[in-house]
Amino acid sequence: MKLNARHLILDVMLASDAHVLSAREAILACRTFDISENSVRVALVRLSAEGLIEGAGRGSYRLATAARDLAGDIATWRQAEQRLRPWQKDWLVVFSAGLGRSDRTALNRRERALQMLGFRELDKGLHVRPNNIEKDVDAVRKRLHSLGLESDASVFSANDWAPAREKEMLKLWDIEALTRQYESVQIQLRAWMARASDLDPEVAARECFLLGGQAIRHVIFDPLLPEPLVNAKDRQAFVQTVREFDQLGHSIWRKLYDINE
Structure with missing residues (x-):
């Protein structure tokens, strides 16, 4: 790569x-x-x-400040599940249909913010997700804004959806693919960790950086869906494996820096 x-x-x-x-x-x-x-x-x-x-x-x-808010949010991936709370069957909603699409930079920031918090588009400019993250809607709103969503977007919670619409909403995430990802990433990372000590230091540093970066991205963009939509134990095992790999990666890079002092 x-x-x-x-x-x-x-x-x-x-x-x-x-x-x-x-x-x-x-x-x-x-x-x-x-x-x-x-x-x-x-x-x-x-x-x-x-x-x-x-x-x-x-x-x-x-x-610098321009990149620090995003960096601060990304750095919390290890504690991502601490943001979860029980789902009461209501939904978080972001309405952005009135916002422009000609500014590609603003549009990319908006879409990244929504993706990072697990929102999916139900209708044009209408994004939803289960209301099971952060302590309240205001906290979600502030986090979306810090990640790049424009302040003009409406962020609120809603329930009493028509059964047919809620059925559509539940299909916005590929749960089977998400579960397969939890398993496949764990298998890949554990297989690499088992042979890491046999690798040349620079090879190990290069490979763990690439593998770890991909795995952490999976955690950052995990939608953090509630049970019964996903098996929380499967997700916890996946995140724990990524944490262990990240710790090993930091150790490998520290040793590489020491060798080249």
Whole structure:
């Protein structure tokens, strides 16, 4: 898989607990993926000019305000299930039909925010999900706004849907595919962890970064559906496996940095 310096630097920063990266660490990380030092330095300058990263001391960078809200939300993936509460059979609704679609940047942010919170489109501009996340609707609204949903969008809860409509709503998620994903990702990650110690340090760092990134993305975009729509134990086992893989990945990268001191 070919990565560019820009995306790799941002991904490594997002993976870091403090969202801070030294130029040396950026160069080493990119070298692991055959990206030249010159490309890294050009990417750092451009990311800084775009306001996505900023200086954090001599030779170090951190995510800037423009990227920090998204980073903060992504960083909470390990505790995602703590946001769940019992489902009372009501639904969260986002109505955005009145918002423009010509601004591609705003549209992409809107769609990303809705996807990250597990919303699905029922009708044009009408997105729904079970009301089982966050402590109340206001918390959901604030989180959607922080992720990029425009403040003009209406966010509310609703019940008393016609039975036929609710039946449509329940089909918006492919539950069987989601359950297969929980199982397949676990099998893949555990098989890799079983052989990780036999790999060359740079190979291990490269492979765990790619595999871990894909797995964490699955967690971030998991719709966190309530029971009985999904088996919560299957999801918990999946998330726990990703946590263990992430811890191993951090250990592998720390050792690689130490080797190259």
